[in-house]
Structures are given as structure tokens and as C-alpha cells.
Amino acid sequence: MSDMRLIVAGAGGRMGRALTRAIAESKGAVLAGALEAPGSELLGKDAGVLAGLPANGIKVSADLWAMSKDADGILDFTVPAATIANVAIAAERGIVHVVGTTGLSSSDNAVIKSVTNRAVVVQSGNMSLGVNLLAAVVKRVAMALDESFDIEIVETHHRMKIDAPSGTALMLGQAAAAGRGISLDEHAARGRDGITGARRPGDIGFASLRGGTAAGDHSVSFLGPFERLTLSHQAEDRMLFAHGALKAALWAHGKKPGHYSMADVLGLSDI
Numbered sequence: 001m002s003d004m005r006l007i008v009a010g011a012g013g014r015m016g017r018a019l020t021r022a023i024a025e026s027k028g029a030v031l032a033g034a035l036e037a038p039g040s041e042l043l044g045k046d047a048g049v050l051a052g053l054p055a056n057g058i059k060v061s062a063d064l065w066a067m068s069k070d071a072d073g074i075l076d077f078t079v080p081a082a083t084i085a086n087v088a089i090a091a092e093r094g095i096v097h098v099v100g101t102t103g104l105s106s107s108d109n110a111v112i113k114s115v116t117n118r119a120v121v122v123q124s125g126n127m128s129l130g131v132n133l134l135a136a137v138v139k140r141v142a143m144a145l146d147e148s149f150d151i152e153i154v155e156t157h158h159r160m161k162i163d164a165p166s167g168t169a170l171m172l173g174q175a176a177a178a179g180r181g182i183s184l185d186e187h188a189a190r191g192r193d194g195i196t197g198a199r200r201p202g203d204i205g206f207a208s209l210r211g212g213t214a215a216g217d218h219s220v221s222f223l224g225p226f227e228r229l230t231l232s233h234q235a236e237d238r239m240l241f242a243h244g245a246l247k248a249a250l251w252a253h254g255k256k257p258g259h260y261s262m263a264d265v266l267g268l269s270d271i
Contacts, residue, residue, distance in 0.1 A: 004253050005032035006246075007067055007074040007095075009086055011060050012042040012050055014160075015077035015100070015238060020051035022242035028250055033067030034060045035074075037082065068093045073249045077241075079162075080104050084111050091115035096252045098245050099123040102167030116259040122252050124262040125167030127244030131218065132262045134233045135175040138220050141229065142179025147202050149224035151176050156209040156217040164208035165190065172220050173204050 006023055010016040011034035023031050034047035040062065048056030061067055064086060068074065073096035076083050083101040090097040099112060102125060112121060126132065142151065153176075155169040165173075170184075177184035182202065189203040199205075219232035235241070244262065251265045263269040 003028055003030045004250055005030055005070060005072045006249060007031075007033035007035055007064070007071050008047070009035045009064075009074055009076040009082065010078040011047050012036050012040065012045070013077070015242065017051040018238050018242040019075050019077070019245060020047055021053060022239060022246050024048070024051070024053055024056070026243070026246055029246060031056060031058050032071040033064075034058050035064055035067065035086075036060045036062060038062040064089050065093075068095055071095050072253060073098065075245050075249060076101055077245070080108050084108055087112055087115055087121075091119035094119065096120045096122070096249055096255075098249050098252070100125075100127055100167075100241065100245055102170075103163030104167075113259050116257060118257050120252050120255050120257055120260070122248040122260045122262070122265065124248070125169075125171035126216075127241045127248060127262055128233075128235065129244065129266060130233050130240075131168055131171075131235075132266055132268055134218070134220070134231060135172055136263070136268050137231060138172055139175040139179040141222060141231070142176040144179075145222055145224065145229075147180075149222040149229075150199060150203070150205070152205040152207070152221045152223065154207045154209070154219050154221070156211075156214050158213050158215070159211050161210060164210070165206040166208070166216065166218070168216060168218050169206055169208070172218060173206065176204055176220065 006029050008016050008019045023029050036042050042060045045060045046055045047058040074090050075098045077100040153169050153172055155166045173184050187203050189205040215238050216235040219230050221230040248265045
């Protein structure tokens with residue numbers, strides 16, 4: 001099979017530049033386009049140079065329809081509005097859409113899922129192997145420990161991150177909720193301030209820290225009578241997410257239409 005031709009959405013952002021580097025460093029994929037928002041000061045710039053690489057001749061453009069004509073997939077770590085706009089075009093073109101965007105609403109996710117009867121979408125709050133293994137372990141531990149063990153999730157990210165809790169924290173919360181057989185929407189405690197009263201039994205708590213240049217630290221604590229168990233993951237460089245997204249795209253190439261996750265990519269969906 002020839003190299004997979006990939007578009008990087010948000011090519012001028014931190015993750016976009018990391019994705020461009022990951023494609024350049026890996027076999028089986030080539031950069032086919034670099035997408036940025038209309039009006040961006042980066043339009044017309046060379047995507048390779050933006051990523052700290054030699055010039056590659058791929059100019060940053062805002063026209064996804066044109067650049068997707070000869071592409072096989074798009075790697076999308078942008079913002080919700082941009083991702084939703086990209087979903088329709090990727091589905092119409094029949095290309096793989098890898099979605100790592102966080103901060104998506106329930107209605108945004110419904111839009112993404114609405115195209116998966118005719119398009120291949122791989123969506124995850126985190127593309128790393130370690131985090132997806134952590135989620136699988138969290139689900140099993142939550143299944144094993146009853147409500148006498150309270151669940152608290154703490155995440156730390158760099159000062160520029162614009163959404164909270166992180167997509168990874170919510171993914172871990174979903175794993176814990178699945179293990180308990182409950183709805184995260186009904187049991188999430190996402191903010192505590194002032195006189196809150198005693199902790200509600202069965203809640204899954206979230207705390208978000210922001211500062212510095214942290215790529216992403218996550219911990220899930222199970223706090224029971226006289227003992228605590230904490231599971232954690234530290235990301236040292238966002239390149240691990242970029243290589244995970246590239247792995248997802250290559251895995252999805254040629255798959256039948258559907259909505260997939262990194263658990264599917266890594267063979268963890270049955271855990």
C-alpha cells in the first residue's frame with residue numbers, strides 16, 4: 001500500500017507542528033496538506049518550516065475542500081467549531097478523520113457520530129498508549145471497589161490550555177463511571193467552592209491545575225476507609241500524542257465506516 005496522505009488541521013499550533021514532525025519522522029505517511037483558520041497570519045507559510053523542519057513545499061491553507069481532494073485522512077487537534085466544520089468535509093470526501101480535539105459539547109459529539117455511518121472517525125480524549133492503558137485499569141479498579149471508595153481525578157496542563165477538565169480527565173472519568181455502572185453526567189463533581197456540604201456518595205470529582213509548560217499529568221485516586229490507591233500518568237512531550245494520532249490514522253486506513261477510539265486502535269476495547 002502506498003503512503004497514507006495526511007492533512008494536519010491547526011498546522012500552526014503546538015499539536016499541529018508536532019503532528020507535522022511526527023509524519024516526517026515516520027514511515028507509511030506523507031504530509032498532503034496543512035490547514036489553518038481563514039485570516040490566520042500563517043496562511044501561505046511552509047508547513048515544514050513552521051514545524052522546525054526543512055521546507056517541504058506544503059503551504060498552509062484555509063481551503064480544506066481543495067487540499068482534501070487527494071488526501072486519505074486528516075489529523076484534527078483544533079477547537080470544537082473548527083472540528084465540526086471539518087467533519088462534514090472529511091465525510092463528504094470519504095477520508096479518515098482522527099479527532100483529538102477536546103472541549104466538545106454533547107451536541108458536537110452527536111454531529112461527529114452522525115457521519116460515522118458513512119465515514120471513518122477515530123476519536124479520543126488522549127492518543128497515548130499509557131493513558132489508554134490507564135483508562136482500562138481505572139475501569140477495572142472502579143468495578144472492583146464499591147462506593148466506600150471515593151473517586152477523585154486531578155489533571156495538570158500548561159497555562160495556555162483553554163478547556164477544563166481536560167479531555168483525558170473526562171475520558172478517565174467515563175472509564176470510572178463505566179466500571180461503576182453509572183452515568184458520569186449525573187455523578188461528576190466539577191467544581192467545589194465555599195460551603196459545599198459533605199461529599200455526595202458515588203460522585204466522581206475533578207480538579208484542574210494550570211501553569212507552566214506541563215504537557216499533561218493525570219491521576220485517579222480511590223480513597224477508601226483507611227487506605228488510598230492512586231493511578232497516574234505523566235506526559236513528558238506532546239510528540240507522544242502526535243505519534244499516537246498517526247498510529248490511529250494508519251490503523252483506520254481502509255477500515256469500514258464507524259466511530260472508533262484509541263482503545264480500538266490498541267486492542268483494548270474489550271477490557
